[in-house]
Amino acid sequence: MQVVNNLQDLNKALHVETNKSIGFVPTMGDLHDGHLSLVQRSKEKSDFTVVSIFINPTQFDNPNDFSNYPVNLEYDLSVLKKYNIDLVFIPKFKELFQQENKVNFPLNGLDQVLEGRHRKGHFNGVLRVLNIFFKLIKPQYAFFGEKDYQQFLIVNLLAKNQFKNIEIILCPTRRLQTGLAMSSRNSRLSPDQQKIASKIYETLNFCKMNFSFSKIKELESVCLEKLKDFSDPEYFEIRNSINLSNKINKEDKCRAFVATKLSNVRLIDNLAIN
Numbered sequence: 001m002q003v004v005n006n007l008q009d010l011n012k013a014l015h016v017e018t019n020k021s022i023g024f025v026p027t028m029g030d031l032h033d034g035h036l037s038l039v040q041r042s043k044e045k046s047d048f049t050v051v052s053i054f055i056n057p058t059q060f061d062n063p064n065d066f067s068n069y070p071v072n073l074e075y076d077l078s079v080l081k082k083y084n085i086d087l088v089f090i091p092k093f094k095e096l097f098q099q100e101n102k103v104n105f106p107l108n109g110l111d112q113v114l115e116g117r118h119r120k121g122h123f124n125g126v127l128r129v130l131n132i133f134f135k136l137i138k139p140q141y142a143f144f145g146e147k148d149y150q151q152f153l154i155v156n157l158l159a160k161n162q163f164k165n166i167e168i169i170l171c172p173t174r175r176l177q178t179g180l181a182m183s184s185r186n187s188r189l190s191p192d193q194q195k196i197a198s199k200i201y202e203t204l205n206f207c208k209m210n211f212s213f214s215k216i217k218e219l220e221s222v223c224l225e226k227l228k229d230f231s232d233p234e235y236f237e238i239r240n241s242i243n244l245s246n247k248i249n250k251e252d253k254c255r256a257f258v259a260t261k262l263s264n265v266r267l268i269d270n271l272a273i274n
């Protein structure tokens with residue numbers, strides 16, 4: 001496993017591999033089984049897997065969230081080594097963003113709702129860094145988790161507009177036995193709080209069970225009340241899975257999306273509900 005920190009070494013490592021299909025898994029580190037399921041999928045599908053570890057400051061709207069973001073580099077590298085990953089890229093901010101060429105394409109409002117509405121500039125930051133990574137690494141496949149489903153839709157647009165040769169692959173959300181979606185942020189919760197946080201998934205499932213025979217707005221507000229019993233919700237919304245519209249036709253594929261805070265730790269999750 002090669003570990004590189006600069007562009008010269010990255011290019012050298014990638015140059016050797018010109019005939020092989022490259023799978024790319026971008027992460028912010030502090031790896032858990034959710035990340036590793038993406039890594040595993042890349043290993044299965046590609047000849048050469050690149051994992052990046054980079055806490056991207058441009059996608060954080062809250063400086064505290066950025067400075068408190070867990071770092072676990074030694075562990076991350078040891079686990080990636082066990083997975084026999086070909087290349088780990090741990091760039092420095094300055095050198096990476098010197099490579100930026102700004103792109104502009106329509107996001108069809110996908111960045112204006114849910115996370116985009118509640119974390120100003122978040123998706124702009126995500127797109128900025130992925131635009132650089134995609135340009136440098138030129139993968140055939142890039143792997144993203146369903147846990148960040150809105151991100152997946154937006155990254156798909158980036159690929160369609162700027163990187164037609166990259167296939168964006170969605171990997172299912174990995175959960176703890178309790179149902180809580182795995183997240184690096186879970187480590188900031190006590191074991192008791194983690195147990196309580198599993199009620200987020202319970203609420204999503206409640207929504208799924210009641211979706212076919214409920215009025216959307218009523219169901220959303222019942223779910224919001226359920227979240228308020230144990231946390232401080234930012235939103236609970238049912239939206240169309242393709243375009244994130246809130247004009248719901250129950251025959252279309254729909255998802256419930258949630259963001260809520262438990263003792264100031266912000267957790268998100270979503271579930272296909274039909």
Ligand code: AMP
Pocket residue numbers: 026027028029033034035037038143144145146147148171172173174175181182183184
């Ligand atoms: P992050 O390190 O949070 O930026 O996540 C890196 C990638 O891992 C993103 O594509 C996430 O959607 C994905 N991911 C994070 N948590 C999970 C999970 N519990 N299950 C599946 N994928 C995940």
